[in-house]
Amino acid sequence: MTAGILNFILWFPLIMALVTYFIGKFVNEGWSKWFAVGTVSITTILTLYLWLQDFIGASVSYGSNGFLYETRFDWFSSGSLTITYDIGVDGLSMPLLLLTQVVFLVSAFSSFYIHDREPLYYGLYLFLLTGLVGTFVALDLFLFYIFWEVVLVPMFFIIAIWGGVNKYYASMKFFIYTHLASLIMLIGLIKMFQNGNGTFNMVDLKTNIANNVANGSVSLSTINIIFWLVFIGFIVKFPQVPFHTWLPDAHVQAPSPGSSILAGLLLKMGGYGLIRIGFWMIADTGYFTDELGKSSRVFMGIMAAVSLIYPAFIALRQIDMKKMIAYSSISHMGIVLLGLAAFNIEGLNAAMFMMIAHGIISPGLFLLAGIIEHNTKSHTRDMDKVSGLTFKMPITAALFVFLGFGSAGLPGLAGFVAEFLGFTGAFNSDVFQGTNIWIPVVAVLSVIVTAGYYLWAMRRVMFNKPSDEIENASFAKWWETGPIFVLALVTLLLGVVPAIVQKVIDEWARLAFFS
């Protein structure tokens, strides 16, 4: 039955996307948003149910091949080419699945300000949900690739139709960048398939590749090529310097719910893909403890360190609030890469926990930026023009300060746990010793810059004298701040009791990489 629930969570939004669109189009335009909220609520409750049933407790009891709620059958099979329909979750995907539902529910409420072409918007919104859920639950590379690519389309339209001034440029850039990366990843996936006895099923492929390496028919240098091909594919979505230039454009131009999904979930797709396909699937070959893998990890560490510090400095000089948060996202995703490069239990914990923490905090910040934009006189997010928000919009300001501290890594909030684990992992890692010690050192120093731009932003926007721009600003509406309040609570909860998520992650990481 639980397998049925997972299938339902995956496909129900797609069916409802059509229903929502046609109801909105032909019956009542205003109903579409309630259909969307209702759909996401149902899937959220079901996901929570699954979580409470199986992921709370001493340990998760996975099925025979390490997954829960698995549905599997052959889809296309011809001797040397097998494609399966295979979905299921484990300790890596389940937290992300829950995060997906929460972010979608929150963003659905925050989309209420959209009145232009509502049916289309909510239809695309639910379509996007299916794409994202599918990416996280697919256990077949073909299926994974389908969902991975499908996500581009609704996101492209959400940016291109409801976006800001430069929406065409931003949406096109987003599309082309990520599409090219996907195709390079696809070549990597096919290379993987080619060395894994003709199946696209991830679980089988993982075993086959490990066996082939063990018996010498596939060399580690081939694995190295595969790793770099998929790495390029995922790192663009991730994104890390120097592949990050699409992100500030897309985030800034997208409507705020779109930015929140971009930051909260689309970046996590890259992280998830890298862990699932780049690491999980080839870790059994011993690649990451080999010299080749170690040099790859050092390179990843350098990339992470650069991505931690360089976007942080760029964020420091931004005056557009959304752009600042966008650059801070790149910087924070650096922790994920750093943790992966460290490749020890702390690092992997940090990588996965950072995805959850950042997935909770940054959507909140983007939505707050959206609220501020709607309440200023000339609809600006310019931090030079907007100031003194505490006087006019105290709740919004308080939430911004709270989540800003969360993002900057204040102890007691979710971001800190991930950063702490990440830096511990990096300093303990076998590859960041000796001369390479500069990598974690630089990474740690980035925290100062992060604190710098957040504090400065808060001082300018929240605490100065009220500027003319916010003359008419008033308390934000319930559906605007309410969901963000929930996100803030989760941030606090995860900061104080990280174990509720971290336990699952930790158990999975030990099982998958260090057993």
Add this chain to the structure above:
Amino acid sequence: MAVDPVAFTAFSPVLALFAGVILVLIADLVTKDAASNRKFVVSITSATLLLAILLVAKTNDLIPSETVLPMFKFGIFYQIFSIIGLSASILVIFSAAYDFTVQKDLGVWASLLMISNAGGIVIAASNHLLPLYVGFELMAIPIYGMVAYRKRSREATEASVKLFLLGAISSGIIVYGISLVYGATGQLTFAALALNNSQPLKNVGIFLILFGTSFKLSLVPFHWWVSDVYVGAPVSMVNYLAVASKKMAFAFAFQMFMISFVNDTDVWGPVMGLIVILSILVGNGMAAIQNRVMRLIAYSSIAHAGYIAISLVAYAQATGLPNESELKALALYAAILHIVANILMKGTLIAGALIVVNSFENDHMENFRGIYKKDKVVGTTMVLALFSLIGIPPLGGFVSKYFLFIAVVNTNTTLAWATAFVFAIGSAISVYYYVKLARVILDEPSNDIPLVPATPLKALMVLLTVLTVFFSVIVFFITPQDVFSTLF
């Protein structure tokens, strides 16, 4: 002379087509009223094409006796490509009925179309270079007349003359190549040519045939005629060129290179790889800067011809690998998938373009602005076709591209890798212009000229789009095991 029943059955599709030609010409003479004329012509033509499809399908149990028909082979290859060509032609004649430039004189146009199709069938059935070439010419010659249908238009005349001259030259090159091959080997049947060892004179012949074929397939650097012809010819002619005749030309190329020169892959393989890489880059690059939709379609079809020809590269690179026959079958399978997917999405796109050209009398991109607002069906189907052309899952274009990627990457040679990367880059470039067109279609209209109503055409577009959307489902339910095993 007594008619051999086997030969009669084997050639019944061609005979049916010629009977259809005569019937259409008579019907064209008899009916005076324009509307009923059109109705008669379209129904006779599509009925004939349908009959031909049925007859082709019936040859299933026909065992060719070498003594009766030594030059032909009626296998699965013949069936697949004949059916593809004939069904694409039904699509073409159906949309041609709504094309203002050809509908005045539809009878002659339809008869030329059927003659050309008969050529296509002969190509697919050949097992010998002579009928292969005869079929090829039979397919190509009616096209020169069909392109020149806008008699008073300078563009059309230019296009037709250009196509005729270049087509004649390329045919000459092919014949010259065939004669060199014959001179070198003394053989013309595929089986004998396949066995023959490579030697310099034969290699020159193969190169000449490769270049001539590339002309017909509109591959770079033999692509100069394409954009002018696409702009000058009537839209339904573009439909025929892009959707039907080019697919038959691919049957020709596959017969030539996959079946007869199968042991010379080291001769034509690398050159084909270079041609494919150039086609993908130039086609996509040039398409990105066009502002006339027909030119955009022309360059994008150059790129797509390159994609289909990737299967030839994969085929050539598979030679000598341990699982050679499987990889080769996969290459051909991927090519067939992309051909079918391409018919579906190009057919939709060109039908939409036809509606716009009918309404505005030209194909400038500005005229496509706001089609979605003017007509939801046309707009939606065209946008889906564009996304399918990019290769967004789960649409048809994605599935076939995926298989092409598998086919080429699986051979694991340097050239295959280069091709795969160029394929990826080309697809990424194609996002730009397809999405640009999609955005124009979805934009607010810049004028209030209504679209000419054409309900049957819209129904056709919907049908093609449904097939595109459920392509993966359809593909995955015909068991590929059977297709694989029967392809060779």
